[in-house]
Amino acid sequence: MTPDWSPATVLLIVDWVIRIGALLWIPSRTRPAAARSWLLLVGFIPLLGLPLYLLLGHPWLSRRRVQRQAQVSEVVREEQLPLRALRWTPDGGAAFEMAPLVERQGAFMPTHGNAVALLDDYQAAIDALLADIDQAREQVHLLYYLMFDDAVGDAVTAALCRAAARGVCCRLLLDAVGARRGLRRYRRPLRQAGVEVHELLPGGLRWRRSGRMDLRNHRKLAVIDGRCGHVGSQNLADAVFVPGLPNRELVARVQGPVVSHLEAVFAGDWYIETGQRLPYQHDCPVHADDVATQLLPSGPAYPYENARDTVNALIHLARRRIVLTTPYFVPDDATLAALRIAALSGVEVQLILSAGNNKRLTSWAQESYYDDLLACGVRIALYEPHFLHAKHMSVDDGIALLGSINLDIRSFALNAEIGLICYDRGVVARMREIEADYLRHSRALDPAQWRMRPAWRRSREGIARLADTLM
Template sequence: MSDLSPGYWLFLLDWLIRLAALAWIPTRSAPAAARSWLLLVGFVPLLGLPLYLVLGHPWLAKQRRIRQARASQLIRHRQAGLKQLRWAPQSVEDEVADVARLAERVGDFMPMSGNAVELLDRYDESIARLLADIDAATHEVHLLYYLMYDDGIGRSVANALQRAAGRGVRCRVLLDAVGAKPGLRAWARPLRASGVDVRAMLAGGLAWRSLSRMDLRNHRKLAVIDGHTGHIGSQNLADASFVPGHPNRELVVRARGPAVRQLAALFASDWLIETGEQLEVGGGDGDGAAGTVAAQVLPSGPAYPFQNARDVVIALIQRARERVVLATPYFVPDDATLSALRIAALAGVDVLLVLSASNNKPLTRWAQEAYYEELLRCGVHIALYRPHFLHAKHLSVDDGIALIGSINLDIRSFALNAEAGLLCYDAGVVARLRGIEAGYLDDAERLDLARWSGRPRWRRSREGIARLADSLM
């Protein structure tokens, strides 16, 4: 045995890793993810296994899961006393009722009537409204964002928070430790010196081992001002061109009414998970009727027992009878979502997928292109929006349901990121969203099956290889 060469031992180690991965990975990962990881380990065992140990399983520290369960219990308990705010469709047989029940069971929040909803799809306008609301705050400002940059908009938000804190307003800010690293580096110290409580979520570096899988991120984007005004959508705290060559187009909901209490509770949940401190989510103005829209917050993330966003998106697609429009910058669906789209189109539903012609992630773009031909053959319409990087994330079903928030139609959003969306059960909101969607189509290229099928073979190969990594993106 002592005469055996190092190459022999390396060969033996390679095969031991492959066999161990085959026995272990499928028991800890979904089938699609397991296939991707086994393929990687099969080709490069000495690299694949360490990567799987670090990134292969979306685990969270036990403390975080306990705190999420505690937050969910508090939300459900306190909603029990708000029965007068619960919204119910005219018929319990209504398919809208099914969606609302599902969203409540997986995400804790019940549908509430009496909300006013504005759709802000102009980048500068939505930031201006947020800054104006912070400047008008008299009691409390809570911001929760994935990304904040050291640029003009980051500076404007930091200055508004400092002015609010100077007036005696209690300001709390949660920023993702990785996505908002430039903003944390630039603004955390001066904001704290001004009295703003700034915390980093899901800290990276060496701290990740005791908190979670290192690439899990809090991707939510929301603000709550004085408990009566809320913002939720796709827009970060950064200039529109923070990615060079890809100026963003976004969509943000500015809400007033009882649903703002839910946004406040979601912020309080994340604050509890990060700090261990339980915030009081009061009633006050947030409980008063501000409009006629029925709405419901949908949170999602690895701390929940189910893939909330994925399950509700599939339910919405399945319940469409006439038309469903989906807008997303990243489209790398799992098998269940892909099947729902295919079945809806084959059943005669007008399914429109609006994507961005430009993309700041080449591997993701190649992977999503691998789905186009299959969807086009089923009758799904695909439009590529050209003027900007379409970063907006929303879905509308028939004439009565809209979902707007931070949720991408990809496996990362469904399984790995903490996300948030607002479900609106209102024909007026859907009509306004349809107008925004029509604006996209005026500046979009419709994909044609015959022309797309004629693309070069090397592109097909690139797409297929990229698609194999769908669960790793």
């Protein structure tokens, strides 16, 4: 009997070969939660699911980038050895456990002698950055995920060109995807003015030398003359660069030894992208404010998920109150468990999210977590006046974390991020004031009313949640 090799039969055989191969291959190379989502997609649509998994299923980086990150971390550890007098040693509490964890993962020791000013006003933060660039005398280093071709992009470009004309060494690192419009508009005039411009994680035909196509450098930081730095959630764009959703952000302007650590993060990304080694700044003037800080870099080039581990450790170490502010909340199982345990243990857990969101699928997915969180006592507030793009958390009265880290799987596992940890009651008190202002302009989610939402919304949330590893 002649076998039936009709197109339908061949397609059926290929479908099942893909399904069985995916079942044997994907779970061994992907985390269980992500593997379930990918297997579901491959099971339903094999011919689409397999190529998507090959492109987006594993957060791989090129071997060269991973090796360079390891070299950067080793250099950071070695360069800090002569600066032991700047090390801050916690005398107990949560900081006693947090500081060693963050140092072992991200390489940066906690330092004393810093000043931290929290800038909650969008335009004031832009103005402060422009003023610092205009006062620069030696060098300006900017590393940003997004630079838009708008009034802020024009102003930053003009400030960099003025600085370069004064003989200041200016370098600009921009994410190849997030800053696509800014690179297209400003790269040529900046280079003509003498500013060194490079894109991070370029795609196209070069993606094999970078990594998985959707991995991004999401950091936002600036270092000027080694005397001050800026780090936070704010990009180089107008507050209304997304029409109808004006952003509200939080940026820290810092002085002291932490500035040299920000410089090291920039130099590390510069080296990973270009292969060029920049000199490490050793001049670390101690500031009278004497705030203890520590940098938390994270990303797929590190052996651990630094951001996720730090956030979860902070949640577990809280004894009285945690406030978490994020525009995107699509956590993994470990973070959900940490929040549940904290709330059930009697810790006041307050989650502040944005009522409006520029990513619809993400908004639907994060709503799927509300039932479980509300049931165990987590308070959820939806901020209404703006798109709350700020990313920070405060723990009890002594620890604050802010930067570019979202509380989602993408930020934990796929993006290069930067966080600033402040072990200081004064900084936490200032952050509490900002959080209180958020809450005054937020709508508290009522558990009883939330459970009355229609069934079609529950279904939409559940379907969107299946794509959590891609968000």
